[in-house]
Every structure is written in C-alpha cells, then in structure tokens.
Amino acid sequence: MTIRETLGVDDIELSNLDFWLKPWSVREEAFAMLRAQRPIAFFAEPEIEVETIIPIPPGPGYYAITRYADVVEISRHPDLYCSGQSGTTILDMPPELLEFFGSMINMDDPRHARMRRIVSAAFNPRMVRAVQDNIGRVADEIIASVRDKGECDFVTEVAARLPLKIICDMMGVPERDYDTVFSRSNIILSFGDTEYVPEGEDPVLAFMNAGADLAELIRGLAADRIEHPRDDLTSALANANVDGESLTDTELASFFILLVVAGNETTRNAISHALWAFTEHPDQRAVWAADFDTVAPTAVEEIVRWASPVIFMRRTVTAPTTLSGHAFATGDKVILFYNSANRDEDVFEDPQRFDVLRHPNPHVGFGAPGPHFCLGAHLARTEITVMFRELFRHLPDIRATAEPDRLRSNFINGIKHLPCAY
Numbered sequence: 001m002t003i004r005e006t007l008g009v010d011d012i013e014l015s016n017l018d019f020w021l022k023p024w025s026v027r028e029e030a031f032a033m034l035r036a037q038r039p040i041a042f043f044a045e046p047e048i049e050v051e052t053i054i055p056i057p058p059g060p061g062y063y064a065i066t067r068y069a070d071v072v073e074i075s076r077h078p079d080l081y082c083s084g085q086s087g088t089t090i091l092d093m094p095p096e097l098l099e100f101f102g103s104m105i106n107m108d109d110p111r112h113a114r115m116r117r118i119v120s121a122a123f124n125p126r127m128v129r130a131v132q133d134n135i136g137r138v139a140d141e142i143i144a145s146v147r148d149k150g151e152c153d154f155v156t157e158v159a160a161r162l163p164l165k166i167i168c169d170m171m172g173v174p175e176r177d178y179d180t181v182f183s184r185s186n187i188i189l190s191f192g193d194t195e196y197v198p199e200g201e202d203p204v205l206a207f208m209n210a211g212a213d214l215a216e217l218i219r220g221l222a223a224d225r226i227e228h229p230r231d232d233l234t235s236a237l238a239n240a241n242v243d244g245e246s247l248t249d250t251e252l253a254s255f256f257i258l259l260v261v262a263g264n265e266t267t268r269n270a271i272s273h274a275l276w277a278f279t280e281h282p283d284q285r286a287v288w289a290a291d292f293d294t295v296a297p298t299a300v301e302e303i304v305r306w307a308s309p310v311i312f313m314r315r316t317v318t319a320p321t322t323l324s325g326h327a328f329a330t331g332d333k334v335i336l337f338y339n340s341a342n343r344d345e346d347v348f349e350d351p352q353r354f355d356v357l358r359h360p361n362p363h364v365g366f367g368a369p370g371p372h373f374c375l376g377a378h379l380a381r382t383e384i385t386v387m388f389r390e391l392f393r394h395l396p397d398i399r400a401t402a403e404p405d406r407l408r409s410n411f412i413n414g415i416k417h418l419p420c421a422y
C-alpha cells in the first residue's frame, strides 16, 4: 500500500524529525503530493525537544516551497527573499550564533559580496589546480588503506575521508587536527541525532563548543600564517590580497566553520549515496564503468540530483510580494526544498529514475542560480569523479552489503554508515 492510499496531504509532517527517517520512497511520495496539491504549504515550526542554553523561541511557522520553478524564482531575487535575517535554518538563529555560524551563507549584499570576493580570489586557479592533483593521490591512499580488508564502513573509512583531507590540506590544517575537524563538523550538523550529541545533552551547547574548538584551531593557524605565510588558503585569507582585502579574525573563523561543514558533510553524502545507488542500479554502474571519462560529467550531476545532500535552505521575505499566486508578507519564512525541486516532474523526465546519462540535468543540488550558488561545486564534482574513477579501477566490484544507516535530520540527507564489501 502506498502513502497516497493511506495518507492525505494534511497528514504530511515535515516538522516532525521522524518524517525524515521514513523510507526514502515515502518521503518522495509525500513531496510529490505537496508539489501536486499544495506546492506552497504552511507548516508549524519543529519543536525543540530538549532544554538548551540559549532558548530558541517557537517561530511563526514556514512555507515549504516544493516546485522547481518557485525555488528558482526565489533564489534569483535575493532582494525580496534574503539570507541574512536570522539565518538559512528553519528555526531563527539567535544573534549570538548567527555571527559565528554560517558566515557568507547567512549574509546579504553588500557584506555577502565582499566576503565572496575575498574568498573567491583565494580560490584562484593555481590553488584549485594544486588541489586537483592532490585529490587523485588522496583517493588512492584511502582506497589502499581498506583494500586488503575486503569490507569496511564505506562512509567513515572511504567517503568521509576524501573531502576532509582535501579541505584540511587546502587550509593547511595539520594531520593531528583532522579528528577534531571531523568530529566537530559532525556535531554541528547533527542536530537531533543522538550518535553525535548523546541523549540528554544540550545540542545548542554542543554546537557552540564544537564551533569554538574549530575557531580556536583556525585562529592558531592564522596567527602562524601571518608570521610565516605559506601556499595555503589560510595564508591567502589572513593576509591582504592584491586589492588590499583580508578577513578579520571572526570572519576567518566563521568561514572556516562553513567550509568544513559545507565541504565535508555534503560531498561525503553524495559519494555514499552514489555507492548505494550503484548497488541498487548495477546497470547504471556498468554504463559509467564502460566509458568512464565520457560519462563522468553527466554521472556526477545525476549523483548530486539523486542524493540532494542539502535538503533545503531558507530565505526570509523582505517586502510584501506574490509568488505563483500566493501573497507573502514581510518576515515570512520560505524553505526551498531542493530535494523536491530535483524530483519535479515538470522539469525532469521520469524523475524517480537514476540515470547516469541524464541530459539536460538542471538540478538545484548546489542551490539554484543566484548569489549563494555553491562556492565548492567545482571541487565537489572533481572529488566525486576522482573517487569513483579510483574505486572502479581498484575495487571494481565494491557494493553496499546492508541498508544505509541514516542521519536523523531534515537538513542533510545524510548516511552515517554503509557497510560495503569488495
């Protein structure tokens, strides 16, 4: 029996975290129902289940934007739908947290444009080329470290290790601090999952402590790079660039937190979802493996569409406006559900089919076109491509051996563990 036969659109509870642990097929049906029957749907805000050090008052509720065209339209108009008012999460971020978490993702122009200019200059072609050479070497090392075992946890031993090492190398973080970066970024995105913040502990406090640890790490590094600049991103960001611009201490810390969280958790989930997809759709693996370089560009886009590792971003309405016949008031929160836009039948032919040759594939997995489009999209695409090139080469029969152990989150479509064999 499908959800459509048992439930109606009124029974869909996006604000209940348990909804997000239902089988993916149930989620898909719920979003298909929303797109068809209530594409701009109002929901009460999720309840905070535990006591927290900084009280987060219940907000006014939000509109779930589930159709592709509406997600794109909102992203294109940052003047009407902003990112800088209480953040891009569903719950309003208290000002104490906003300054520290989110960095440019939670800013509007002119602050956003200034930040983006400084960090884009640091992501210069020489830096990106050096990283690309490194990705193949790191992927090989990761695979070599598990090869003889015949089986492993694909997420923690393979998928998570590549983006972590690449970002740490880019920033110049020494190897002894990798575990700190990994565990703290897990905590920051774990809201509600007891594997990372044990039951009974204050998730906001854990979140703040994790941020403070990362900030301390990067401050130490920046102080060193001001004295002894090297060829890394921390040196480029802490020292003034050609236009005389650099980041302040706090800006650097919050950008580092954004980078490790945005760069690690997303890419690792894309890679983990891909292994699961190739296990369930061996024909698609065969298509890619048969002509790797030709298929890689479309395969990578399909992996990001399929996985939609970031489920949503929020915008806040800045002035009364109308979208697809719905009148919004100033202050309304709109949640752009990328997972739903990426399955919109009006845009994608047979959207529930995993098709590594899909073309065109204008997915919004990296965000829709607009000022906040993912800064790391190119890097993420390269990491996914290189990882599968090396996996197909060295462990050609690798496959998942059990269902994914999923993160309890409405924000990150996360896989925490995925046993695999080869």
Ligand code: HEM
Residues within 6 Å of the ligand: 083, 088, 104, 105, 106, 116, 163, 167, 258, 259, 262, 263, 264, 266, 267, 270, 304, 308, 309, 310, 313, 314, 338, 364, 365, 366, 367, 368, 371, 372, 373, 374, 375, 376, 377, 379, 380
């Ligand atoms: C498959 C992997 C990835 C996915 C699915 C993803 C997804 C996204 C999405 C949806 C946004 C849009 C935010 C918005 O519109 O409000 C975004 C922004 C961003 N991403 Fe990614 N991302 C990925 C990888 C990366 C990597 C590897 C990095 C860095 C090394 C990165 C850094 C950023 C940054 C800094 C922003 C903020 C840009 C801004 O506000 O101007 N991302 N990402």
